[in-house]
Amino acid sequence: MNSKQLQYFLVTVQKGSIAAAARELDIAQPAISQQLANLEREMGSALFERSFKGVSLTAAGEVFEKHAKKLIEDINAAKMELHQLAANQHGVVRVGMLPSIGNVLSMSLIAMVNEFHPQLKLEISTGPSYAVKEWLKTNQVDIALTYEQEVEPRFMSAYPLIEEFMYLVVGVNEASAYYQLLQNRDTICFWELSQFELLTPGPKDALGRLIEKYEHDTGVALKHDKAYSGQLMTGLRQVIQGEGLMILPSSAMYHLEESKVIKSLKITQPDMKRQVLAATNSNFAMTDAIVKMLSIIQEASSTEQACGHWRGNLLNKVPKSDARPMGFASPSTVSAL
Template identity: 65%
Template sequence: MNFKQLHYFLTTVKKGSIAAAARELDIAQPAISQQLASLEREMGGQLLTRSFSGVVLTPAGQVFLNHAIKLVDDFNLAKNELNGIFNRIDCVVKVAMLPSIGNVLSMPLIAEVKARHPKLTLDISTGPSYSVKSWLEEGNVDIALTYEQEVNPQFMTVEPLIREELHLVVSNAATNNEYQHLLSRDTISFWEISQFPLLSPSTKDALGRLIAHYERLTGVSLQHDRAYSGQLMTGLRQVMQGEGVMILPTSAVFHLQESGLVKLLKIVDPEMPRLVLAATNKTAPLNDATARMLSIIKQVVASEQKQHHWCGLLAFAQQAQSRGASLSGSLISN
């Protein structure tokens, strides 16, 4: 028995089928089936009943499930504790973030660490929201910069960073009359977005789920029939070619706005705020290097917000002000 077999077993049980587990793990179904069969031979009996509709735990499988969860948790705890020791030695901090966040934070964060914190080494990974969440859960990164839609309090400890504003992104060079009248505006109502082909991710992504939430909230159905790969840079190229519009934070497109390539219209009625957080894994000890990196991230977020690269309200500043107001009230009352 090895960790891979346990991981495949737990993912298959969680997803309800080998096919769904293969999609989640991004590997071929036969590879999972082979590992599960090997695990069952080693355990001495069938753990899963397989059918066209999926998999179901056998009585033995239910017993094994509890042990498998504990074994994986213990393994991750040991791995994270060792990572804490190793990180204290070489001070490498692994930070994962979405491309929209990476666009505004990666370069200034790298520059800040290099200039002022030579004992720290920053390792940045970018990916979709569900991948960033998975990397943190599996202990592959120390800090995940993500959105409130992806928070899982079972294994995450979070610190709010910024409540960003979402905007409609339109090509500034639009020659199509469909978009031309938008270039003289600064805001747009949510219902008006339904008039334009929207390039949006699926609901597997945090942004896709947020857009779907506002569709339900307002009763407005947006046009999602325009082909979109889910890749931010590809989507922005499509926008600049006049193929559609996107809903994004300024962090994702401030550089294109400054270059005059896109126009941003703040979404109102209702507004679409989204809370960005820094998350760490509860099972991992928060070593000095990770704590230092969290502090640096906050500094860089504040700097980018001040330069209007990232429009929104600093959430950690609000927290500090609330605590200060509470303390002042307490002192006055005493």
Template identity: 65%
Template sequence: MNSKQLQYFLTTVHKGSIAGAARELDIAQPAISQQLASLEREMGAQLLSRTFSGVTLTPAGDLFLSHATKLMDDINTAKSELRELVGKTAGTVKVGMLPSIGNVLSMPLIAEVKQNHPKLKLEISTGPSYSVKGWLEGRQVDIALTYEQDVDPRFMTVSPLIRENLHLVMANQATSSEYSHLAGRESIPFWALSQFPLLSPGNKDALGKLIEHYENATGVSLQHNLAYSGQLMTGLRQVMQGEGVMILPTSAIFHLEESGLVSTLKIVEPEMQRLVLAATNKTSPLNEAVLKMLKVIKRVVASEQALQHWRGSLAFTDQSEMKGVLASGSLMSS
């Protein structure tokens, strides 16, 4: 029995067929069938029941599944620990994220990797939530920074990062008469959003799904502007011209707010929040470079939250390494 056989077995079970495993692993079906048959001979039991429609676990296979999962976890852990021991935390890590997340994380993340982790190479791709989800499923990225609304437990393993607050984003109150009556306020109740034309991304996007959830939960119908293209920067330009408002986290607009180009009000009654997560594909073993990048991402998230660029509360519990970051408001070498 070897790790290749274990990987083939686990992937076949996960995909429900040898054909599905072959597509997932980009390996010919006969090669997978041969390795599975060899594994069954060595185990002395039939592990999979094969039919034209796919495969199912036999009682023996069901018992073996937990052992195989643990063995693969142990193998991957051993590989990671050995790489760390010999100081070979190197490689390219591809990270996919939404534009609103990329706006706050991309530059400090690139700077942190360049300064403190020169053996790592970071590649960032941005797109709508459904695209980022597809990239991770297709293993085009190693890490996806996404939202709980788009989590698919069939292939995702997730680690919480931050529970971000959502805000009403509008043209600057001081220069726009339409919003001058909101001057001096720090928050706005959800029901009051119905008086503004809302540039909404639609329910295909994670944010659109969340807005729809709040509408259903409160019974409040918002004025969705279907002319919105769904592109963040285009929408923000419309907002700055007074053509509508948006519901966004501060990660998307902190730089515009600091420059006085937009104003924000925290949404309350109920408070609008969403959980941001770092997701990996559970069918892809995590190498040391990916594990290191996950730690770096958490450090940068903590720094941007401390700077109030990304308003909300940190959602991960391993914050002991963040004490220096939170105290200084800037990243520190690891």
């Protein structure tokens, strides 16, 4: 038994004859007669009484009609749900991220979507952490890739991706006193950072607040006197020219490190690190396309971490279609950072 036989059966009942059903369905009468005969053989009962006037239901046919209508309703409902699912999965997903995160993830995300998920359309916007948070709050983006310092539980559902290590970044410049001092080192203690002039963002930015937190927890005051535009690329140009040093994750500068124009030293004692999260607005329902994009973001994060572009510990707690958001960190964990 199949849906075509059910359709032929119900239209024949409605029209009262096989000839009328054939005209309604625009199908040859013998084709309908054959399908109805096959249906009767499968059911083991005659469903119609046939006469020169047309057809009428037998007692078995009346019983079968009730089930046939229910089956067709279920099939149509299933089709509608599947069409809705397909529409959701073919949707546009807007992702907002910081420039440092975009530097390591944007190309991977675009490549994965284009190659493996052509039914999705990815739109990427980049901006400072406070702007990305505002975009998510006002529904201008569907997913925000940001830092734990920007999480607001009152409207965000957060999914941890990676705990990234922080580095002191120095330009590879033989004329720079900074480079001459640091060129043979791979790590640096946090307290040693107080010796250098740093290019740092203000407290409005998540990185600025992270640096302030470490200064407070360690009692080490850093030098923030160097003029800094707040733009990542501009700051890295200043570093390359020997005008100061920056505190950054590998995601922000790995490409320059591979080109040997900058060098990075892992910050230790204490290890300086922070969590990167994917966040959605809990006031809006997540479509299947958004859930799929979160999974792609997790995959891209794992790929970039595995090849050393994004150095840190993977957390990978993005949701499945039926999963609830997971906490980004306990208060005790955050306060220790």
